[in-house]
Amino acid sequence: MTTVDGVSLPARLADPDEGISIEELGLAARNHALPLEALRYDVTPVGLHYLLIHYDIPDLDPGKHLLTVDGRVDHQLTLDLAALRARPRVTRRVTLECAGNGRALLTPRPISQPWLSEAVGTAEWTGTPLAPLLREAGLAPDAVDVVFTGADHGVERGVEQDYRRGLPVAEALREEVLLAYEMNGAPLLPQHGAPLRLVVPGWYGMAHVKWLTRITVLDREFDGYQNAVAYRLRSSADDPGVPVTRIEPRALVQPPGFPDFMSRTRVVRAGPRVVEGRAWSGHAPVTAVEATTDGGVTWEAATLDPAGSDADARWAWRRWRYEWPATPGRYVLGARATDASGRTQPVEQPWNRGGFANNLVQRVEVVVTGDA
């Protein structure tokens, strides 16, 4: 393990009433969220999908890019993009969400990428399934984790590293897992992992390794930084915690009306209105969405759009609608999703030391004005 001194800040929680720091703002400026009005699109247009890049966007030449498969396999493989493109081609619509979504709204606030509620996006990912490639390489019977290495290089808490994540072998062998080289019908953009990335439908974004260079099969659990240190649900700094894995259910409101520039408070004209949004879960299909206009005190059932006829839409968000007879006053809109596993969203914050997998109900401030 290579360490670098003097560049990393200690892990910490914000003091009560401590504003967002310049370092957090620097991450927010780089790693942008979905503007919430973009919930209107079934597939998020290019440039509006959320981004979380741990280090720098690497400068890779697609023509020279190679993927190596090694470790506990019978045959080490090396493939270029042409070889990957010659393999079976699949497109899946998948909603990705950052594991840290909602972090900046927690009290106390873990100091890291300061997401509000919008670290999400849905894309059509095209690539080749991973499982057949692993089978061709010949997985050893003692395989435990499959480690994915990206080309992005940096330092985190003093540890110099390529971004690297281990995935349990049973997850890596799911038929939905893709080695993706296109997004929304075009070659991957630099910031989304060009020329090759992993897509693990249902898992938070940290599993979808970008700028993929190597796949290594281990006969043990991977103990690298991103699995053993970073993405864990811990109650305190000395709690070893449990791994962050699949996406908790979440519904987001597409803010109605029009906004104020600075406060982003919404203005809605009184009258019958339709409030709509999206809902998703990485654990099981969403089965219900409820809407609130009073910040979670009372709830009404919303109507879910039919699930896509395409089985591939299982991993994408679903639209929901709620008919709201808006009368003048101030409101706090929100929604909560429930999935077939029985998981739902809390109104009181869940909390862990890293601010991960937090699916607290969103709060959209709305002023309803009388008809002009």
Place this chain on the structure above:
Amino acid sequence: MTTVDGVSLPARLADPDEGISIEELGLAARNHALPLEALRYDVTPVGLHYLLIHYDIPDLDPGKHLLTVDGRVDHQLTLDLAALRARPRVTRRVTLECAGNGRALLTPRPISQPWLSEAVGTAEWTGTPLAPLLREAGLAPDAVDVVFTGADHGVERGVEQDYRRGLPVAEALREEVLLAYEMNGAPLLPQHGAPLRLVVPGWYGMAHVKWLTRITVLDREFDGYQNAVAYRLRSSADDPGVPVTRIEPRALVQPPGFPDFMSRTRVVRAGPRVVEGRAWSGHAPVTAVEATTDGGVTWEAATLDPAGSDADARWAWRRWRYEWPATPGRYVLGARATDASGRTQPVEQPWNRGGFANNLVQRVEVVVTGDA
């Protein structure tokens, strides 16, 4: 003028040591910056160009979109996209920068979109020149300002409005000004003004009205919110100030080496290194760039790449390079551009109440480590 009560926050400056507020963070999450490593690209890839959207991204149908030209003209015109596309077609490479770039680094900090140094991008804009269209409409001899109305709608400081900006008629008649319908060779993206926007090379971003619906010629100076209230250089709240217009010269360093995740401090291995970046000015061509490694105490001349042979590259940034014999230690890198008008960049902050047109020299923290 329509006003809306109870949704806008008062204009204010941050208290000393006041952290970034949740409202500022909300704007930073929506309106993203250029990740600085993307200075490597001559033309900024889709999705990495900075964005500043006052209200929501409108949902417009290109097939039904109409542009009206009215006011002090002989013939009112209405054009659809097909009519605009049938007119002469021009592509120009233009660097855009937000007028508020650098605001969040000011002391005291004006509370608004909290840009650090990266609110910039360069694109190839394709469209039809504006001037011939205005001449065909027949400008009245008493024309003073040309007002551009966008479809984005919201509230600012209590004033409900479509985004609307006036431009002096002499600027509107410059041959470089475009009605753009493509960016980087593809139809405009929703967040960049689809299906039609204005491009005013050399001016800060507020002049490049997106989602353009109407062009109105006035026989007086436009006194709407964005000209009379928002984008002005004021020394205090009661100073009427002067308008924000063209882009002040700026050079940015493409941060060398690799970053720490949280602090974004750079790690560079000792040895001969090339530091490079980009420089631009909206007033006149950049004539010199100097680099610093000690936060602006001492300066060395950098080498400017030749200007593009294409006259259209006049409005795009230029690459510069500086050979740096990096020895172990801590450094603060920066650069300053000087243009043919004699304008350059300050090391001590310029300051105005809105935090506009601030071209303070960037500070890139670097740790040079010994060879491994």
